[in-house]
Amino acid sequence: MxxxxxxxxxxxxxxxxxxxxxxxxxxxxxMKVVALERGGMRTSENDYSLPNIRDELRYVVRHDLMQNTxxxxxxxxxxxxQEALPMRRLGSFLPGEVxxxxxxxxxxxxxxxxxxxxxxxxxxxxxxxxKFIPDDMTIKDWGISYAELEPYYEKFEYTAxxxxxxxxxxxxxxxxxxxxxxxxxxxxxxxPLTPILASEMFSDAARNAGYHPFPRPSxxxxxxxxxxxGSKFGGCQYCGYCQRFGCEANAKGSAHMTVxxxxxxxxxxxxxxxxxxxxxxxxxxGKRVTGVTYTNVLNGEEFEQPASIVLLCAYVxxxxxxxxxxxxxxxxxxxxxTGVVGKNYCYQTGxxxxxxxxxxxFNPFMNAGGSNATIDDFNTNWAFDxxxxxxxxxxxxxxxxxxxxxxxxxPVPSGTPQWGTAWKQATAKWYQTAMTxxxxxxxxxxxxxxxxxxxxxxxxxxxxxxxMTFDYKDNEHKMGVHAAGVINDIAKSMNPTxxxxxxxxxxPWTVVPYQSTHNTGGAIMGSNPRDSVLNKYLQSWDCHNLFxxxxxxxxxxxxxxxxGPVGALxxxxxxxxxxxxxxxxxxxxxx
Amino acid sequence: MKKPELxxxxxxxxxxxxxxxxxxxxxxxxxIDIAQAEPAPAAPTAAPQAAGYxxxxxxxxxxxxxxxDHMIPADDISPxxxxxxxxxxxxxxxxxxxxxxxxxxxxxxxxxGAPSQGYQLPLTPAQxxxxxxxxxxTHCRKTYGQSFxxxxxxxxxxxxxGLSTGKIKFDSGLPVRxxxxxxxxxxxxxxxxxxxxxxxxxxxxxxxxxxxxxxAVHRDHVESYRGKPFPSKPLGIxxxx
Ligand SMILES: Cc1cc2nc3c(=O)[nH]c(=O)nc-3n(C[C@H](O)[C@H](O)[C@H](O)COP(=O)(O)OP(=O)(O)OC[C@H]3O[C@@H](n4cnc5c(N)ncnc54)[C@H](O)[C@@H]3O)c2cc1C
Numbered sequence: 001m002x003x004x005x006x007x008x009x010x011x012x013x014x015x016x017x018x019x020x021x022x023x024x025x026x027x028x029x030x031m032k033v034v035a036l037e038r039g040g041m042r043t044s045e046n047d048y049s050l051p052n053i054r055d056e057l058r059y060v061v062r063h064d065l066m067q068n069t070x071x072x073x074x075x076x077x078x079x080x081x082q083e084a085l086p087m088r089r090l091g092s093f094l095p096g097e098v099x100x101x102x103x104x105x106x107x108x109x110x111x112x113x114x115x116x117x118x119x120x121x122x123x124x125x126x127x128x129x130x131k132f133i134p135d136d137m138t139i140k141d142w143g144i145s146y147a148e149l150e151p152y153y154e155k156f157e158y159t160a161x162x163x164x165x166x167x168x169x170x171x172x173x174x175x176x177x178x179x180x181x182x183x184x185x186x187x188x189x190x191x192p193l194t195p196i197l198a199s200e201m202f203s204d205a206a207r208n209a210g211y212h213p214f215p216r217p218s219x220x221x222x223x224x225x226x227x228x229x230g231s232k233f234g235g236c237q238y239c240g241y242c243q244r245f246g247c248e249a250n251a252k253g254s255a256h257m258t259v260x261x262x263x264x265x266x267x268x269x270x271x272x273x274x275x276x277x278x279x280x281x282x283x284x285x286g287k288r289v290t291g292v293t294y295t296n297v298l299n300g301e302e303f304e305q306p307a308s309i310v311l312l313c314a315y316v317x318x319x320x321x322x323x324x325x326x327x328x329x330x331x332x333x334x335x336x337x338t339g340v341v342g343k344n345y346c347y348q349t350g351x352x353x354x355x356x357x358x359x360x361x362f363n364p365f366m367n368a369g370g371s372n373a374t375i376d377d378f379n380t381n382w383a384f385d386x387x388x389x390x391x392x393x394x395x396x397x398x399x400x401x402x403x404x405x406x407x408x409x410x411p412v413p414s415g416t417p418q419w420g421t422a423w424k425q426a427t428a429k430w431y432q433t434a435m436t437x438x439x440x441x442x443x444x445x446x447x448x449x450x451x452x453x454x455x456x457x458x459x460x461x462x463x464x465x466x467x468m469t470f471d472y473k474d475n476e477h478k479m480g481v482h483a484a485g486v487i488n489d490i491a492k493s494m495n496p497t498x499x500x501x502x503x504x505x506x507x508p509w510t511v512v513p514y515q516s517t518h519n520t521g522g523a524i525m526g527s528n529p530r531d532s533v534l535n536k537y538l539q540s541w542d543c544h545n546l547f548x549x550x551x552x553x554x555x556x557x558x559x560x561x562x563x564g565p566v567g568a569l570x571x572x573x574x575x576x577x578x579x580x581x582x583x584x585x586x587x588x589x590x591x
Numbered sequence: 592m593k594k595p596e597l598x599x600x601x602x603x604x605x606x607x608x609x610x611x612x613x614x615x616x617x618x619x620x621x622x623i624d625i626a627q628a629e630p631a632p633a634a635p636t637a638a639p640q641a642a643g644y645x646x647x648x649x650x651x652x653x654x655x656x657x658x659x660d661h662m663i664p665a666d667d668i669s670p671x672x673x674x675x676x677x678x679x680x681x682x683x684x685x686x687x688x689x690x691x692x693x694x695x696x697x698x699x700x701x702x703x704g705a706p707s708q709g710y711q712l713p714l715t716p717a718q719x720x721x722x723x724x725x726x727x728x729t730h731c732r733k734t735y736g737q738s739f740x741x742x743x744x745x746x747x748x749x750x751x752x753g754l755s756t757g758k759i760k761f762d763s764g765l766p767v768r769x770x771x772x773x774x775x776x777x778x779x780x781x782x783x784x785x786x787x788x789x790x791x792x793x794x795x796x797x798x799x800x801x802x803x804x805x806x807a808v809h810r811d812h813v814e815s816y817r818g819k820p821f822p823s824k825p826l827g828i829x830x831x832x
Binding site for chain 1: 662664666668692693695696697698706707708709710751755775779780783785800802804806807809813820826827831
C-alpha cells in the first residue's frame, strides 16, 4: 500500500551538489520544498572528523560514502553485440550515497567549460568542414552560451571557495593564469593553493617546452574564507586525504557545509533521508508530472509525494535511470537512432607517466585535492590545430599529486618484481621520490554509447537495472596517442632517473579500476525535442514541471571535470524557476 | 630437500585428534593426521595466535601465513608478513562484512563475462578465498606432493609466479587471476591499512615508505619541507583517539 502525502511546491530527488543548491535557492524564494535522499545524514563534526576520517581502507577501498551496489547498480557492456552483466561492485566511478552526495568526497577541481564545448559541432564544421566529424559521432551544440552561464559560474566559484588564478579578466590575459580560459568578470574568490614541488617542476618543464602552466582551480580554500551566504571555511591543511573523504577542516567546498545547512534552517524545507525515489509519476495526459513515489529504506514503506514541480538531482546515472523507469521521454535506440532518453552517454579518457628522481623528496602525502599545475595548450586552445592529429576535442595535462595514499599508490619502475625483498626495496626507495604527469581527455558522443533498461537484472526494488553501453572509439585512441607523446616529451625533458612512459589506451573501457566519476549525458539539453530531452533550462520537453539537473544534460564530455558547469547550471535553473517558471508555468522554450 | 619442521597446525590437529579419540568420537582420522600428532617444539608459543583466527581454518591459516611471509620476507626493510599481522588482517577482512559480500551485487544469472565487465563470480570474497586456497593446495600437492606451506622457497616462488601470470589453472574451474588479484590486494591492505584492522602492526608497513599515517596538518610543511625528507614517526587512528 502506498501512502499519499500532502502536495508541496517542489520535490527534489537527491541532496548532493545540485539538489542542495536548488533547495537553498527555492526555499529562499518562499517555496515549500521536500528533498528525498536515499542516503543518511553525515556531518563534518560527527563523521568527517579526526582521527577516524583518516582511514584509506574504509573510505577509499571499501567505499564508505558511496553507492551500495548490492541494492542498485548498472549492467555494463562495451558494445550492443555483447551481453551486459552487472557491475557487481563499484570501480570505475564512485557516486555518493549520503547527504551531500559525491560533493562530499570529490576533489574540488572546478572548471569553466567554454563555447568550445557548447558550440562544438558548429566550431568544427566551420573550421574543418562537415566531413571532419565522423558519421557515428553524435556531437551537437548545447543550445546555451558561455556568456549566459558566466555569472552562474562565478556564483558557484564563490559559494564553493575556489582557489585559483584568473587567466583572462574581462578580455585581458593575466600572467600566471590559464591564458586559454574564456573571459571572466571577476577573479577567483581565493588565491591559488601553495604549489608543491612536483607541480613546480612540471610547470618549469612545461614552460620550457613553450606551454602555459597554471595552478589548477580547486574548491580547496587556500585560506580561511566566508562565502557570500555566510558559510565558513577553514584553510586547506594539505592533509592528503581529499578525494573520497569528507573534509575535516571544512576547507573543501561541499554542499553539506554550504547550501544544505542553509536550506535546513529554512522552515520551508524538509529533508527525508533514507528515502529512495523509485518513480516519477505522470498525469493522465502525460504533459505534467504529479510527484514522486519513494520507499523508506529503513522499513520498506512506500509513499507518494505529490508536488507542483519535480527536480531530479540524483546524479547523472540515477537521473537517467529514473526517466527510463518512469517512461518519461522516448527511450533512445542506437541502431534505428530513434528516441532521446539514454543518448550520448560519455566518459573520459587519459594517459599517464611516472617519473622517478633518485634522492628528490616530493612528500607525496602532502597535497590538497587540487595540488596540480595544468596546461590547456591542447584543450581550450583553439589555435591548436587538430587536423594533423585527426581528432576532435582535447586533453589537459597536469603534474602533481592529489592523492598518494599507500594502499593505492606505491609507484615502482616497470620491471620491478611484485613481491619479495627487491619489491620492498623499490617501494621504499621510490614512494617519496616519484611524481606523475597525467592527461585527462574528452570523449565525443557516439551513437552506440548509451543507456537503456536491462532486460534481465533487477535492483532491490524489483526494477530493471540501467544498462550502460560504452567503449572508446577511434577519436579517443588518436587523442591518446597524441597525449602520451606530449606527456613523454615533457617527462624526458625533466631528466628523471627512471621513467614509466605514458602509453595510449587501446584496451576497451573496463569497470575496474577507478577512472573518474565524470559520467555525462543520457538526458541531454538542446534546442529542440527531436534530439534532446531537456531545453536549455534543463526543463523536460515532455513534462514542463520536471527539471533534470546534472551532467546528464551534457551532450558530450570535455577533458575537464564536470562540476563547474553542473553547479552553474543548477543556479541557472534555479533562477529560471524562480523568475520565470513559477510566474507562468509552462515550457520556458517553445518546441 | 629439507623437510620443513612440523608447524603448529600439526600440533593443533593432533590435539583435536587426541581429544576426539578420548571422547570416543568416530571422526575419520587420516594416517597423516596421526603421524603429525606429536607436538612440535615451537608450537606452544605460536598457538595463541592461531586460536585468534576468526575465519581461516588450519590449512588456510598455514597457506596464508606461508604466503605472506614469502611475499613479505623479514629483511632490513621490514619484519615478515606475519609479524606485520598481514595474516590477521586477511582473516579479519574475510570474517567481516567485506568477506561476507557486503555491497556486492549477488543476483544471478551468473556468467563469466568479459574481463572488462569485472568480478562476476557467485562467491563472496570469503568463499572465493576458501575455494581458491583449496585449489591452490591441490595444485601444489599434484605438482610437488605437498601443500603450499610445506614447499621450499624456490617452489613457493614458482607457485606465486604461476598464480600471478595465470600459468597455473585450477582444476575446479575457478579463475586464477581473480583469486590472485584479490589475494594481492588484501596483502597490500594488510601492509598499509591503519593498524586498527589488525595488519600494519606497529605501523611497520608505513615505516617502509615513510608514510606519516593519520597526521592531519601539513599546511606549514608544504613550504618548510619542500624537497626535504619529512621526519615522521607515523601515527595511526588509535594513537590519536
Ligand atoms: C572521487 C570523486 C572525485 C571527484 N572529483 C571531482 C573534481 O575534482 N571536480 C569535479 O568537477 N567533479 C568531481 N567529482 C564529481 C562531482 O562529485 C559530481 O559532479 C557532483 O557531485 C555532481 O553533483 P550532483 O548533484 O549531480 O550529484 P551528487 O552530488 O552525487 O548528489 C546526488 C545525490 O542523489 C542521491 N540519490 C541518487 N539516487 C537517488 C534516488 N533514487 N532517491 C533518492 N536519492 C538519490 C545520492 O545519494 C546523492 O546524495 C568527483 C566525484 C568523485 C566520486
